[in-house]
Amino acid sequence: MLVLSAPSGTGKTTLAKNIIEEDEHISLSISCTTRSKRPNEIDGKYYFFKTREQFQKQIDNDEFLEYAEIFGEFYGTLKKQVLDKLKKGEDVLFDIDWQGHRQLSAIARSDVASVFLLPPSKEALLQRLKARNQDNSEIIQYRMERADEEISHWHEYDYIIINRDIKQSTEKLLSVLRAERLRKERRTGLNDFVASLIHEKFVKSKVV
Incomplete structure (x- = not known):
């Protein structure tokens, strides 16, 4: 499970894509x-859009791997969706905040690799929020005020990427993904391979 977190407007959604x-x-x-x-958002592609009553029912039924309230709205990851993918040997990318990261790490730390994305500056963050053209000025101001709180959790993550250039940041995140796949504890069948390698017979070359 690869977790990607960042303040709003840092480029997290683009990087995940x-x-x-x-x-x-x-x-x-x-x-x-x-x-x-x-x-342009499609239900089931970007998010599963729920009423607060539906979301609360899913909480009560223990259907979430993690969930959190962000900017007055609830976000959560369904257990079944993730576990089905992991059982098939697929990696799963999480676009979640520090609260979700804490919950995932608490229940499956060895299966989580986490990356926190930082903006190059507050000014750059503000300009990106304005350029998205998704929020009014009050919401933009609120997101800027929340940025410090979110950034304060950077030290809880395994890797940090400062997003000065989206292409370079993409390459860095891909490097993290590839390196994490090479960890010995994640290599299925590695113990058997090494054991067979050690016990493999070979013909000694004749000394000339």
Whole structure:
């Protein structure tokens, strides 16, 4: 499970999209949310859009791997969706905040690799939020005020990427993904391979 977190406007969604396009062995975990659907968003592709009553029922039924309230709306990851993918040997990318990261790490730390994305500056963050053209000035101001709180959790993550250039950041995140796949504890069948390698017989060359 690869977790990607960042303050709003840092480029997290674009980076996640790039990773999914670049690597066929990882897919995005689609979160449930109570927030309103934005233009061009498709239910079941970007999010599963729920009413607060539906979301609360899923909480009561223990259907979430993690969930959190962000900017007054709930977001959560369904257990079944993620576990089905992991059982098939697929990696799963999580676009979640520090609260979700803490919950995932608490229940499956050895299966989680986490990356925190930082903006190059507060000014750059503000300009990106404005350029998205998704929020009014009050919401942008609120997101800027929340940025410090989110950034304060950077030290809880395994890797840090400062997103000065989206192409370079994509390559860095791909490097993290590839390196994490090479960890010995994640290499299925590695113990058997090494054991067979050690016990493999070979013919000694004749000394000339």
